[in-house]
Amino acid sequence: MNVAAFSVIVIILAVYLSQSILQQRMIGTDIERDGQGRYVAADTTAGYWGYGKILPGDIIEEIDGSSASAFHSVKRFDVIEGASTITLSRNQPNGVQERITLVVAKGIGSENLLLEFILPLCSLLLFAGFSLFVYKRKKEDKAAIYLILFFLSTGFAYFSAASSGRTDSLGNIIFTASFSLVPVFFLQFLNRYLKQYQEPFVPKSVFIGFYCITGAIILVQIITILTGYNLLFFLVARPSLPFFIFTNLYTIYKLIQKFVVHRRDSLRNLFKLTLLGHLLGFMPFILLFGVPRLFGITLITPQVASIFLLAIPVVYLYMFTTRQLFDIDFVLSRFLYHIIIAFIPTSLITTFGALITQQHNYTWVRWVQLFLMVYFIVTILLFSKEYADFRFRPSFNKNLYSFQGSLDRFSTRISRVMKRADLERLLVQEVLSILLVKKVAFLEVNRESGPRGSSKSDSGEVPISVISALRDAAHKLAVGETVAVPSGLCVVMGQKGSTFHVLWLADKENRTKYNLDELSWLKTLANYSAIVYENLYLIENLIEDLEQEFQKQKGASPWVMRLIFNLSETERRRLAADLHDSALQDQLIWYRKLETVMLDHQMPEDIYHELETVREGLLDVIHQIRETCNEMRPPLLKEMGIVEALGQLFEQAQIRSNYVINFQVTDHITELSDEQTLALFRIVQELLRNANKHAKATVVEIGIEQRDSIRLMYKDNGVGMELGELNDSYQHMGLSGIKERVRSLEGEIFFQSVVGEGLEVCITLPLESASMTREGGDDLDDKNLAG
Incomplete structure (x- = not known):
């Protein structure tokens, strides 16, 4: 209600004000x-009806058929407003005094309709919409x-100014009250708004004082309207104007004070944005109209000065309803950068435009020249801006370096990502x-089932409003798209089907x-991540296809096994290189340091023997x-080839083992x-390892021959085995691996063994398998293996 x-x-x-x-x-x-007590015209503001019709020095005799002293606007405010006819006396150059009667046009003039009615009414409606x-x-x-009170008081102050200027009594009261209360309501809003940050702004006693002063100003205005006596006759301007200026300067002082205190914490942007918004909104009105008016000077009309106030409600509406601030540092850096960039073309356009308009050519010729000149300068500007953005813009926005460095770092790291959890x-x-x-x-987020928490994320921290918005x-x-949500921001980083x-x-x-x-x-991070997500899903799909292939064939196909073995060899080489270049080198360094200490320092015999034991153990580890x-x-x-390589392998194996190898x-x-x-x-490595670890053999015979294929024969005198046990991969992982490796090369393998009578293995490999012919044997060189 x-x-x-x-x-x-x-x-x-x-x-009422519109009427x-x-x-x-x-x-x-x-x-x-x-x-002599006569009413004389002092001045008429340019743009109004009386300008050029009522001249300074004209003696006002009658207004609407009565004495000028009896007219309400003259008696109360020393202005002529609301009159239908004006009779005045004017001294002519020849010394004759001429009596002139002017009939004032009815209704608002078309030249004043925009600034006095349309813009103020639109502003009032806009502020009313903001309030709602x-x-x-x-x-x-x-x-x-x-x-809301700040919005409405600003709107009514702007809209009622024209009615107050016409000396309408109610319009005068509305303008005085709303104009005086604008900064007070604004202070109260800031004070209440900052309480959510536990930040006191203005004491309660200050508000009591401001409201008392506002009440006194309104009371003085009512007395002036009713009696025609101005209690504050010594002021050039209305009392509401100096009060408006003082309260705004007080607000600016408090904001500067708060900004200095919080210039290095999280509230810095809040007070910086509030301060700049207040300066941009109120200071043009104060400096261009308010302060000059106190000294009887009018630089611009109040209607024009009030336009700057429109920026204030928009900024605070956004702050209050979204609980977010503009990134003022980002905005200022870009604004300053574009101000500097725009200076040169603006100067050129102004200079050439002035030269062109001074020419006494046909009108259409000058317009063509102006168009070509502006078009050429803008083209050069846009072309030059690309270079300026690259060279100078980072100086105004330091974060650009951080963003570029982040992208370089991220693009390097994701090259090693193998799992989705690592990417996230x-x-x-x-x-x-x-x-x-x-x-x-x-x-x-699934298009059908909606959002759910990722397995690697604490989705319980995500507000319910965000889930609903998604x-x-x-x-x-x-x-790469960003989604506006009530709390924070959502960015789509990857996609798999409808998920x-x-x-x-x-x-x-x-x-x-x-x-x-x-x-x-x-967005750039999202585009990078989307590619990695897609690759990871391709790998997952490949693994699923391989698993299905295993299930169909009850084992892997030769090309799959070759791929697995090649990947395994690549990892072996990588691990061996890491061991050789890191652990082995570190061991050698400490071994040499230990030897140096033992040779260069005298020490007790028992400690020396202990160090000798450590040195021997370290040498064994090396x-x-x-x-x-x-x-x-x-x-x-x-x-070396297979023959020489196997020869070296046999020499090392016989040193470490108790069997004899006949090759x-x-x-x-x-x-x-x-x-x-x-x-x-x-294969030979694994067979020798089996002979030493499981077979307990003393004699091993190995032979290689080549005809239309490569044939490897192996025989030992070990404990033997039941061939049925080969199906148990957990008991004989090595021999099972040999079978898979031979099958990957499309070869054949035969086992012959009886418990107590040793093991015989015969392996036949084609010189060039069908799969190698299709794929190209050269592709399997070390340099082309994965990784």
Whole structure:
């Protein structure tokens, strides 16, 4: 009921003010009394009806058929407004005094319609709409009440100024009250708004004083209207103007004070934005109209000065309803950069435009010249701006360096990502290192089932409002797109079918909105991540296809096994290189340091023997690491060939083991492919390991011959085995691996064994398998293996 009654009052006042503005013509003439008590025209403001018709020095005799002293606007405010006819006396150059009667035009003039009625009315309607929006969104917040009052007082002050200028009594009271209360309501809003940050702004006693002064100003204005006596006759301007200026300067002082205190914490942006918004909104009005008016000077009309006030409600409406701030540092850096960039073309356009317009050519010729000149300068500007953006823009926006460095770092790291969890962890680390945000989480959003928490994210921290917003926006998600949510921001980082991987970022700590550079950086991260997501899913699909192939064939096909063995060899070489270049070298360094200490220092005999034991143990570890590296990466295997490589292997094996190896080979072993050479070497390695560990053999016979294929024969005198046990891969992993390696090369293998009578193995490999012919044997060289 209160809201409805308040709305009715606002509408009635707006209708009344509209009627008083539209029905009367603004005359704009100030008068004063001369030494003889006559009313003399002092000045007429340019743009109003009286300008050029009522001249300074004209003696006003009658207004609307009565004495000028009896006319209400003359008696109360020393101006002529609301008159229908004006009779005046004017001294002519020849000394004759001429009596002139002027008939004032009815209604508002077309030349004043825009500034006096249309813009003020639109502003009032806009502020009323803002007020309604705030009430619907935040009616439970006490700060909303003061924000609404600030909006409406600003709107009515702007709209009633024209009615007050026409000396309408109610319009005068409305303008005085609303204009005086604008800064007071604004202070109350700021005071209440900052309480949510536990930040006191203005003491209660200050508000009591401001409201008392406002009440006194309104009372003085009412007395002036009713009696025609101005209690504050010594002031050039209305008392509401110096009060308006003082309260705004007080507000600016308090904002500067708060900004200095919080210039290095999270509230810095809040006070910086508030201070700059207040300066941009109120200072043009104060400096260009308010202060000059105190000294009787008019630089610009109040209608023009009031236009700057329109920026204030928009800024605070956004701050209050979204609880976010503009990234003022980002805006100022870009604004300053573009001001500097625009200076040169603006100067050129102004200079050439002035030269062109001074020419006395045909009008259309000058317009063509002006068009060509502006077109050419703008083209040069846009062309030059690309270079300026590259060279100078980072100087104005330091974050550009951080964003570029982040992208370079991230693109390097994702090359080593093998799992989705690793990718998401990298993304979280990168976001937390660049943006002022504490909470991030990954969500999976399915177009059919909606969002759910990722298995690697704490989705419980994601607000319910964010989940609901993502559910509503599921139909329009796309990789790289940002989704506006009630709390923070969501970015689509990847996609698999109808499922999207969405990164949720909470609001920034400094409560600013994500700026354009940050959004662009997030979009680039998303595009990088989407490619990695796609590759990871391709790998998952490949693994699924391989598993299905295993199930269909009850084992892997030869090409799959070859791929697996090649990958395994690559990892062996990589691990061997790491061991050789890190652990082995470190061991050698410490071994040499230990030897140096033992040789260069005298020490007790028992300590020396202890160190000798340590040195021998360290030397054993070095030999073990070296042998491990040689086994994992046989040295010079390709250069020596299979026969010489096996010879070296047998020499080392007999040193470490208790069996004797008899090695026979035909003389015409041709050069084998690198893959076959490595496969035969690994097979013999595994057979020797089996002979030593399981067979307990004392004699091992190995032979290689080549005809139309490569044939490897193995025989030992060990304990033997039941051939049925070969099916148990857990008991004989080595022999099972040999079978799989032979099958990967499309060869054949036969086992012959009886318990107590040793083991015989016969392996036959084709010189060039069908699969190798199709794929090309050269592709299996070390340099082309994966990794």
